[in-house]
Amino acid sequence: MHKHIERAVAEIGTVLLGKEVQVRLALCCLFARGHLLIEDLPGMGKTTLSNALAKVLGLDYKRVQFTSDLLPADILGVSVFNRDTTQFEFIPGPIFTQVLLADEINRTTPKSQSALLEAMEEGQVTIEGKTRELPAPFFVIATQNPSTQSGTYPLPESQLDRFLMRLSLGYPDREAERKLLMGEDSRKKLSRLQAVMSIQDLIAIQTAVDDVHCSDNLLDYVQRLVEHSRNHTDFVDGLSPRGALAIMRCAKTWAFMSGRGHVVPEDVQMILPSVVEHRLSTSANALVGSHGMSHKLMEEIAVIG
Amino acid sequence: MSIIWQIPRNCLGWILVAQFALILPHIERLPWWVMAAYAVCASWRVMVYQGRWSLPPKMLKLVLAVLCFFGIYQTYGTMVGLEPTVALLFSGFCLKLLEVVEKRDVYVIIFLAYFVALTEFLFSQDFLVSAFIFLSILLISTALVALHQHSYDTLNLSSLKKATVIFSQALPLMAVLFIIFPRFDPLWKVPLPSHQAKTGISESMSPGDISNLSQSGELAFRVVFDGEIPARKDMYWRGLVLSEFDGRTWTQAQWKKDFLTESEKESLLGAMTNPLQYTVYQEATHQPWLFSLALAYADDKTIKAVNDFRLVRTDNIHSRIKYQVISDQEAMYGQTLSRIEKTLEVSLPRTGNERARKFAEMTYSRSTGDRDYIDKILTKFNRENYVYTLKPPLLGEDTIDEFLFDTRRGFCSHYASTFVFLMRAAGIPARVIAGYQGGEINPISDTVLVHQFDAHGWAEVWLDGDGWVRIDPTAAVAPDRIEYGLENAMAEEGSFLSDTPLSPLRYRNITWLNSVRLQMDAFGYYWSSWVLQYKGERQLQVLQSLLGEVTPWRVAALLMTVSSVVLLIVFGHLIKGRGEPKAAVYVKWYLRLCRQLEAAGYVRDASEGPIDFARRVDRSNPQWKKTLLSATRSFVRLSYEQVSQREQSLLVKQLRRDVLSIMYQLRVK
Numbered sequence: 001m002h003k004h005i006e007r008a009v010a011e012i013g014t015v016l017l018g019k020e021v022q023v024r025l026a027l028c029c030l031f032a033r034g035h036l037l038i039e040d041l042p043g044m045g046k047t048t049l050s051n052a053l054a055k056v057l058g059l060d061y062k063r064v065q066f067t068s069d070l071l072p073a074d075i076l077g078v079s080v081f082n083r084d085t086t087q088f089e090f091i092p093g094p095i096f097t098q099v100l101l102a103d104e105i106n107r108t109t110p111k112s113q114s115a116l117l118e119a120m121e122e123g124q125v126t127i128e129g130k131t132r133e134l135p136a137p138f139f140v141i142a143t144q145n146p147s148t149q150s151g152t153y154p155l156p157e158s159q160l161d162r163f164l165m166r167l168s169l170g171y172p173d174r175e176a177e178r179k180l181l182m183g184e185d186s187r188k189k190l191s192r193l194q195a196v197m198s199i200q201d202l203i204a205i206q207t208a209v210d211d212v213h214c215s216d217n218l219l220d221y222v223q224r225l226v227e228h229s230r231n232h233t234d235f236v237d238g239l240s241p242r243g244a245l246a247i248m249r250c251a252k253t254w255a256f257m258s259g260r261g262h263v264v265p266e267d268v269q270m271i272l273p274s275v276v277e278h279r280l281s282t283s284a285n286a287l288v289g290s291h292g293m294s295h296k297l298m299e300e301i302a303v304i305g
Numbered sequence: 306m307s308i309i310w311q312i313p314r315n316c317l318g319w320i321l322v323a324q325f326a327l328i329l330p331h332i333e334r335l336p337w338w339v340m341a342a343y344a345v346c347a348s349w350r351v352m353v354y355q356g357r358w359s360l361p362p363k364m365l366k367l368v369l370a371v372l373c374f375f376g377i378y379q380t381y382g383t384m385v386g387l388e389p390t391v392a393l394l395f396s397g398f399c400l401k402l403l404e405v406v407e408k409r410d411v412y413v414i415i416f417l418a419y420f421v422a423l424t425e426f427l428f429s430q431d432f433l434v435s436a437f438i439f440l441s442i443l444l445i446s447t448a449l450v451a452l453h454q455h456s457y458d459t460l461n462l463s464s465l466k467k468a469t470v471i472f473s474q475a476l477p478l479m480a481v482l483f484i485i486f487p488r489f490d491p492l493w494k495v496p497l498p499s500h501q502a503k504t505g506i507s508e509s510m511s512p513g514d515i516s517n518l519s520q521s522g523e524l525a526f527r528v529v530f531d532g533e534i535p536a537r538k539d540m541y542w543r544g545l546v547l548s549e550f551d552g553r554t555w556t557q558a559q560w561k562k563d564f565l566t567e568s569e570k571e572s573l574l575g576a577m578t579n580p581l582q583y584t585v586y587q588e589a590t591h592q593p594w595l596f597s598l599a600l601a602y603a604d605d606k607t608i609k610a611v612n613d614f615r616l617v618r619t620d621n622i623h624s625r626i627k628y629q630v631i632s633d634q635e636a637m638y639g640q641t642l643s644r645i646e647k648t649l650e651v652s653l654p655r656t657g658n659e660r661a662r663k664f665a666e667m668t669y670s671r672s673t674g675d676r677d678y679i680d681k682i683l684t685k686f687n688r689e690n691y692v693y694t695l696k697p698p699l700l701g702e703d704t705i706d707e708f709l710f711d712t713r714r715g716f717c718s719h720y721a722s723t724f725v726f727l728m729r730a731a732g733i734p735a736r737v738i739a740g741y742q743g744g745e746i747n748p749i750s751d752t753v754l755v756h757q758f759d760a761h762g763w764a765e766v767w768l769d770g771d772g773w774v775r776i777d778p779t780a781a782v783a784p785d786r787i788e789y790g791l792e793n794a795m796a797e798e799g800s801f802l803s804d805t806p807l808s809p810l811r812y813r814n815i816t817w818l819n820s821v822r823l824q825m826d827a828f829g830y831y832w833s834s835w836v837l838q839y840k841g842e843r844q845l846q847v848l849q850s851l852l853g854e855v856t857p858w859r860v861a862a863l864l865m866t867v868s869s870v871v872l873l874i875v876f877g878h879l880i881k882g883r884g885e886p887k888a889a890v891y892v893k894w895y896l897r898l899c900r901q902l903e904a905a906g907y908v909r910d911a912s913e914g915p916i917d918f919a920r921r922v923d924r925s926n927p928q929w930k931k932t933l934l935s936a937t938r939s940f941v942r943l944s945y946e947q948v949s950q951r952e953q954s955l956l957v958k959q960l961r962r963d964v965l966s967i968m969y970q971l972r973v974k
Contacts, residue, residue, distance in 0.1 A: 264915075266917055
């Protein structure tokens with residue numbers, strides 16, 4: 001299984017140069033059965049990463065470009081009157097897929113954003129009073145521009161909370177950028193990407209993650225972190241139990257990806273910024289405190305206590 | 306099929322250990338077959354535990370019990386008395402192992418064990434024995450703890466640890482109860498061990514019949530002087546006055562049973578000009594006589610003073626006793642001798658030892674007086690070829706003649722006996738005194754130890770005007786015996802304690818061994834005087850110094866105070882334990898390592914994970930980086946991985962080793 005993981009990382013690395021940690025975190029999010037939000041300025045490779053992820057994992061994927069005039073029916077699907085059968089027939093929207101790439105999710109109105117809500121949490125959608133199951137696995141990989149940019153509708157907190165991780169890619173380092181500039185068109189490369197694992201492999205990894213051991217000492221550490229975020233006035237809102245669960249799930253997955261059968265504090269620290277940053281800060285200061293709050297939290301809590 | 310309850314493995318192990326510890330001190334006393342019965346019962350129980358055998362049927366148990374009764378009757382010839390009863394208790398204690406079916410039976414065994422533990426005190430209350438019984442009680446408590454623990458180890462040390470904690474919590478309370486609990490005289494007396502032979506000096510003395518004087522290193526008594534300890538050569542501990550001679554054996558005179566009256570005792574005390582005060586701690590002799598220096602006075606209801614200036618107890622001494630004596634060797638008292646006494650103290654058998662009688666008459670006729678005669682006899686012993694030995698030849702009919710003129714080899718009894726005979730033959734009243742001479746001074750406790758091998762016989766002679774005067778003819782032959790003790794006197798012959806090669810007293814020349822022996826002896830003395838003798842006066846004194854005035858309220862207050870302090874401490878620990886879980890050992894070791902590294906300049910931030918820290922330090926490439934990585938690995942595994950108990954203890958050991966190694970290397974730098 002670890003072979004698959006390493007190959008996936010290497011494969012994605014061919015299109016997204018010099019971002020191994022972010023690639024690993026993104027994979028970690030998916031292996032932990034979570035939805036991923038990639039936030040960065042335009043042109044940083046958000047879409048490339050999301051496309052590559054879907055392709056490499058061998059999943060069936062659809063892409064929706066979110067615009068300000070997008071309607072919920074555009075995502076979920078719509079019933080159309082069939083003249084032959086004289087009945088309304090349901091045309092499934094792009095959400096009926098294994099991976100939904102929601103590009104620039106904060107460009108659309110809250111109404112359309114919330115159409116994603118039920119789908120993300122429950123793996124099902126209700127259209128015209130009828131509940132329809134989504135295929136499994138079902139991932140949403142959304143990208144968004146920083147909310148300070150013009151023409152954005154910031155995601156509501158409730159919806160942010162539904163993303164297991166929020167990643168930022170950041171500028172590439174000099175060497176990686178040089179390679180990028182010298183290399184061929186990334187679109188071509190993207191089309192050449194191959195799936196390195198099957199759905200069975202993916203499910204096997206997801207199940208194996210559940211068996212990773214969490215000792216009492218580690219749970220103590222996580223609880224100290226969570227409690228601190230709730231008690232300390234520097235944090236506007238503390239971490240919710242869902243947030244705490246998210247930390248545990250990601251830490252377990254990270255430990256598994258690192259080839260360990262048990263979680264160590266380093267795993268928690270590794271995934272913590274991506275998992276808690278978007279939960280700790282309100283949407284209003286989302287970018288202001290980027291990477292600030294989670295690091296503050298880590299620094300204030302002793303690992304061994 | 307019903308479910309069979311089993312004694313937990315750990316508990317069974319501890320019960321067997323505790324039982325063995327209980328039997329151990331009795332091993333010399335119990336008949337051999339009780340040990341065999343224990344071995345059989347214990348192995349049977351183990352087989353039952355392993356599921357190979359089943360418990361014995363009722364009939365067999367009955368037969369075993371009857372066999373035990375029969376065996377005890379066969380061994381002791383009676384069912385009454387201390388030893389048969391203890392043996393019975395022990396055999397029942399062993400057989401009970403075969404009767405454990407339910408948990409409550411284990412309780413029976415354990416509570417019985419507490420009771421059985423105390424039986425040893427009936428035989429000895431030595432501090433070593435007491436320490437061992439404390440240990441046994443700890444082991445029994447461990448079994449009790451183990452009964453309530455879940456463990457699959459055979460002898461889990463955590464049970465012992467827990468029992469030790471509980472035990473030590475009880476200690477302060479025990480100490481207080483020891484101090485304040487009133488000592489009652491026993492309501493019933495435990496019948497005494499019957500086999501204990503009479504030890505110490507005997508009632509009669511017949512030197513001709515002994516060819517090899519057996520000596521023992523046992524303590525006869527111990528003396529604590531209030532003032533300075535007198536010189537060794539002046540310490541003649543009088544015990545018996547032997548006045549009757551039948552030609553072979555000296556015995557106590559039947560007629561001499563007069564005790565001093567109170568007024569006579571008063572005048573004796575009044576006659577003392579230079580009194581010496583001391584306390585004697587005498588071991589059990591099962592005889593009534595006491596030992597004291599010459600002209601002894603004791604203010605004690607149970608002690609009588611005999612008119613030959615000895616002290617005698619009203620009943621036999623069956624356990625260690627203590628008595629205070631005032632003595633003055635120079636007191637001018639009892640300067641008259643009645644006619645009857647005078648006749649009796651010169652009486653000899655009508656016939657026998659003719660050569661000696663003639664020699665006495667001849668020598669006396671050539672002497673200028675009694676004193677000159679005594680000097681002449683002593684000079685004869687001193688100048689002529691007389692030998693002091695512990696291995697004298699046996700003597701025939703005329704013991705005095707044979708010794709005086711033929712064999713010329715003997716120990717103190719020979720010389721004393723012969724000397725007194727020669728005195729009486731010349732018409733001078735004289736008698737043989739049996740007792741002890743000298744003693745060893747233990748500098749640690751400042752006491753004089755008188756051992757059985759210090760037993761001695763000497764003479765007293767009546768001189769008009771001086772009264773009874775002590776003459777030790779042995780001193781004329783072997784002055785070393787009196788000045789330095791038997792060991793030095795016998796250095797050449799090598800016969801000192803030759804029949805007890807293991808006696809530590811034989812090895813007094815090995816300095817450290819001797820100092821250990823003296824330490825043990827001093828401790829035994831303090832034990833006996835402060836623990837065993839802690840009653841009556843002494844208890845009252847201690848209580849008074851503690852409480853000022855001894856009232857029930859104050860005693861109760863003392864008891865309450867100590868118990869509440871103990872309870873508060875225990876309670877405090879419980880509360881503290883609840884608030885924050887106690888840090889595990891490995892966490893303590895790891896944090897210790899971090900502190901040491903911090904001092905060496907490698908600071909781990911509290912929020913830094915151990916692996917990250919190790920990697921960071923590793924980059925600066927210190928000498929001990931491998932050890933640090935190994936320590937970190939152990940710590941991480943202990944903290945975050947699922948490890949079995951066995952693995953855990955191994956890892957903790959490994960961690961400790963690594964931490965100590967790094968600390969050592971840092972220090973060397």
